[in-house]
Structure formats: C-alpha cells, structure tokens
Amino acid sequence: MSIIEKAVDKLRSDDSSIKKKDQQQVEISNDSQCIKMGEHAAYQESQDTLPSSSVEKAELQQSEVPLQPSALNQPEGRTKAEPEVPREPDLEIMALQIQGVLTADSQRTRHAEEMRMIKRPILQNAFGKKHKPSEYSNLLMVTSAIAGEGKTFTSLNLALSIAAEMDRTVLIVDADLAKPGMSRLLKVSDKPGLTNYLRDEQKDIGKLLLRTDIPKLTVLPAGPRHAHSTELLASNHMKQLFHELATRYSDRIVLFDSPPLLVTSEACVLASLIGQIALVVESGKTPQHLVKDALAQLSSTDNVSLILNKCKKGFLSTQMGSYGYGYGYGYGSESDQQ
Ligand SMILES: Nc1ncnc2c1ncn2[C@@H]1O[C@H](COP(=O)(O)OP(=O)(O)OP(=O)(O)O)[C@@H](O)[C@H]1O
Ligand SMILES: [Mg+2]
Incomplete structure (x- = not known):
C-alpha cells in the first residue's frame, strides 16, 4: 500500500x-x-x-x-400521586352569614357576654365537681313551652359559645324531627341524620356527623321526616344513642335542639332521658301559665335552667340591637319566672 x-x-x-x-x-x-x-x-x-x-x-x-x-410525611401505602389532603368541613356555618349568630368578631359584644352567662352554669352542671356521669349531665336539651320562642337560634349561639371554650367540644343534634329548624337554618335538610340512625339505615352514628368550619363543633342533622317520630325518639335505639353520646367523649356537650313541650309529645320523651334542660321563654310574649305548665312537665328533672329570650332593649340592661337574653338558673324562685 x-x-x-x-x-x-x-x-x-x-x-x-x-x-x-x-x-x-x-x-x-x-x-x-x-x-x-x-x-x-x-x-x-x-x-x-x-x-x-x-x-x-x-x-x-x-x-x-x-x-x-x-x-x-406520606402515610404508609400512600403514593406520591395521591397526596394527603386535609378533610374539608362538610358545613361552613360562618359562610351562611346567619343574622344574629356569634362570630369571631362578636366575642366582645354584649350578645357574647350574655351567652357566657348562660353557658357557665350549664358547663358547671355538666363537668363541675357535683356532676354524676351516670346522669348524662353533658346532654343538654333546649326546649320551650310553645313554638317560635327562639330554641334554634339560642341553641346555635350557645353551641358556638361553648365551642369557643379551650377544652370543650360541642355536638348539635337537630332533635326536632317534625319541624327540623336547625337543619333548615344550616342548610343541611337534605342530609341523612338522626332518623336514619333511629331507623337502622345507618348503624354508625359517626358517619352522620357533619364537620363544620368551627373546629370543635359538629352537627347531626334531623334526617328525612318520619311519621312516627315520637316512637323513634322513645325507642331503645335512642336510649343507646344517648348512652353513646354521653359517654364517648368526656369533654363534649351534646346540645339537642328540641320541639316545644306543650305542643308535641316528642319533647317530653326526650326530657325524660336527658341530663340538663334549658327552657327558652320569649320575653313579653309567652303567658306565665304556659311557662308553669311547661315546668310541670319537667318535674322529674333536677337540672332545669330558664333562658329569657328576646328581651326588649333596656330590659336587663341589654344594649345589643332590639333583642337580648336574660337567664335564670333553676326554677324554684319567683324571680326566675315571668
Ligand atoms: N334573641 C333573638 N334575637 C333576635 N332574633 C331572634 C332571637 N331569638 C329568636 N329570634 C328569631 O325568632 C325567630 C324564631 O326563632 P327560632 O326559630 O329559633 O324559634 P324556635 O323556638 O326554634 O321555633 P320552632 O318552635 O318553630 O322550632 C327566628 O326568626 C329567629 O331568628
Ligand atoms: Mg326550632
């Protein structure tokens, strides 16, 4: 080459x-x-x-x-494609902007102060030294003699006030099965609730509880209407539920927004099972004899408080809007009655 x-x-x-x-x-x-x-x-x-x-x-x-x-921090078995998302509340109470309902901004108002005065004896009864767990004193029924005295409105504000306590949680139960005002007010009338549990359609009560935007407040809606609501409330199932709710969490108040005592038979059934009762009385409207009749229906229960609602401005030195609350604790003295 x-x-x-x-x-x-x-x-x-x-x-x-x-x-x-x-x-x-x-x-x-x-x-x-x-x-x-x-x-x-x-x-x-x-x-x-x-x-x-x-x-x-x-x-x-x-x-x-x-x-x-x-x-x-992925929990075991969870992949990157499936990140853990904190559960959203089922119900945003504050977004509903219900008039007259306590908010974070209203904690220093007269309204909030009145609620504090109402809740103190209730919490004392429920968790104070003298309370007996066997009496279910952490179960509170809010009722009235007749319709429209402010049970639902008071229940919600009281629940919000208790939820603001450092070490307390609250469950609101809409126990007015015939006229479920709380479910309507909170826009959860279409959700399953108490009747589904009492009819055995949902055995796990936890699955019916709605988490709210208030961290320590949960809600059990009434559920669909039922023709025999008195019988449902008087059932053994209800007794078991009372036991479960009263004993499951030692720091919890369970607040039952209930029907009026003199108009329905359901309220008397509930009253016979419950530890504490708050009787809402509409100021200047409910006749005294009806308040006395209602109290007579509750004679088997020791822990009864009176809440005087819709007091006119000036009455009891109330400065908020045109309405306010007064309160009475126990009903032995004349001054507690109208
Ligand atoms: N303290 C208050 N200040 C202003 N408005 C009030 C007060 N209490 C109740 N109300 C209003 O009075 C009306 C009746 O109240 P609410 O629905 O709470 O009564 P209720 O006793 O639950 O009635 P029902 O027996 O029909 O269930 C509602 O419009 C409510 O907003
Ligand atoms: Mg109501």
Whole structure:
C-alpha cells in the first residue's frame, strides 16, 4: 500500500469514530429528553445545559425536583400521586352569614357576654365537681313551652359559645324531627341524620356527623321526616344513642335542639332521658301559665335552667340591637319566672 493509500485509510477510520461519538451524544440527549417529558418538566428551561453523563443526570434529578416536606410525611401505602389532603368541613356555618349568630368578631359584644352567662352554669352542671356521669349531665336539651320562642337560634349561639371554650367540644343534634329548624337554618335538610340512625339505615352514628368550619363543633342533622317520630325518639335505639353520646367523649356537650313541650309529645320523651334542660321563654310574649305548665312537665328533672329570650332593649340592661337574653338558673324562685 502506498503512503497516499495508507493516509486515505486512516482518514476513513477517524471519520467513522467521530460518527460513533456523535451518535452516542444524540442517544444521551434523547434519553435526557425522556426524563424531562416523563417526570421533570422543570428541566424544560435548562435543556441547553443537560449533562451527557448519567451520573450528572442523576445529580440533576435530585437537585431540580426537591422533595416536599409533605412527601416525606406520606402515610404508609400512600403514593406520591395521591397526596394527603386535609378533610374539608362538610358545613361552613360562618359562610351562611346567619343574622344574629356569634362570630369571631362578636366575642366582645354584649350578645357574647350574655351567652357566657348562660353557658357557665350549664358547663358547671355538666363537668363541675357535683356532676354524676351516670346522669348524662353533658346532654343538654333546649326546649320551650310553645313554638317560635327562639330554641334554634339560642341553641346555635350557645353551641358556638361553648365551642369557643379551650377544652370543650360541642355536638348539635337537630332533635326536632317534625319541624327540623336547625337543619333548615344550616342548610343541611337534605342530609341523612338522626332518623336514619333511629331507623337502622345507618348503624354508625359517626358517619352522620357533619364537620363544620368551627373546629370543635359538629352537627347531626334531623334526617328525612318520619311519621312516627315520637316512637323513634322513645325507642331503645335512642336510649343507646344517648348512652353513646354521653359517654364517648368526656369533654363534649351534646346540645339537642328540641320541639316545644306543650305542643308535641316528642319533647317530653326526650326530657325524660336527658341530663340538663334549658327552657327558652320569649320575653313579653309567652303567658306565665304556659311557662308553669311547661315546668310541670319537667318535674322529674333536677337540672332545669330558664333562658329569657328576646328581651326588649333596656330590659336587663341589654344594649345589643332590639333583642337580648336574660337567664335564670333553676326554677324554684319567683324571680326566675315571668
Ligand atoms: N334573641 C333573638 N334575637 C333576635 N332574633 C331572634 C332571637 N331569638 C329568636 N329570634 C328569631 O325568632 C325567630 C324564631 O326563632 P327560632 O326559630 O329559633 O324559634 P324556635 O323556638 O326554634 O321555633 P320552632 O318552635 O318553630 O322550632 C327566628 O326568626 C329567629 O331568628
Ligand atoms: Mg326550632
């Protein structure tokens, strides 16, 4: 072979090794692109600096896709594609903007102060030194002699006030099965509730409780109407539920928004099972003899408080709006009655 032929041969072999090198770089580059498209879209802007060695590539993957703290705390069995999301409340009470309902801003108002005065003896009865757990004194029934005296309105405000306590939780039960005002007020009339449990359609009461935007307040709606609500409330099932609700959480007040005593038979059935009763009396409207009749229906229960509702401005030195509350504790003295 001549010198010229040898030189041509060498040039050919150099050319083919350059081609091989180019091919290799394209392959690496394509490989990087796959990573980018599949998992790390953040690489897209830095394509120009993509490394050619796989070690560098691995380093880049780690630095460009930092692990989130939440990813480190994934519960067992949970994958990255299924991050843990805190459960949203089932019911946003504050967003409903119900007129006259306590809010975080109204904690210093006369209205809030009146609620504090009402709740103190109730909490004392429920958790004070003299309370007996066997008497279910953490179960509170809010009732009245006749309809429309303010049971539902008072129940909600009282529940919000108790939920503001550091170490108390509250469950509101809409126990007015014939006229479920609380469920209507909170816009949960269409949700399953107490009747579903009492009819054995839902055995786990926990599945019927609605979490609210107030961290320590839950709600059990009334559920669908039922023709035999008195019988449902008088059933053994209800007695079991009372026991379960009274004993499950030692720091919880369960507040039953109930029907009026003199108009329905359900209220008397509930009163016979419950530990504490708050009787709402509409100021200047409910005749005294009806209040006395209602109290007579409750003679088997020791813990009865009176709440004088819708007091006119000036009455009991109330300064909020045109209405307010007064309260009475026990009903032995004349001053507690109208
Ligand atoms: N203290 C108050 N200040 C202003 N409005 C009030 C007060 N108490 C009750 N109300 C209003 O009076 C009306 C009747 O109140 P609510 O529905 O609470 O009565 P109720 O006793 O639950 O009635 P029912 O027997 O029909 O269930 C509602 O419009 C409510 O907003
Ligand atoms: Mg009501």
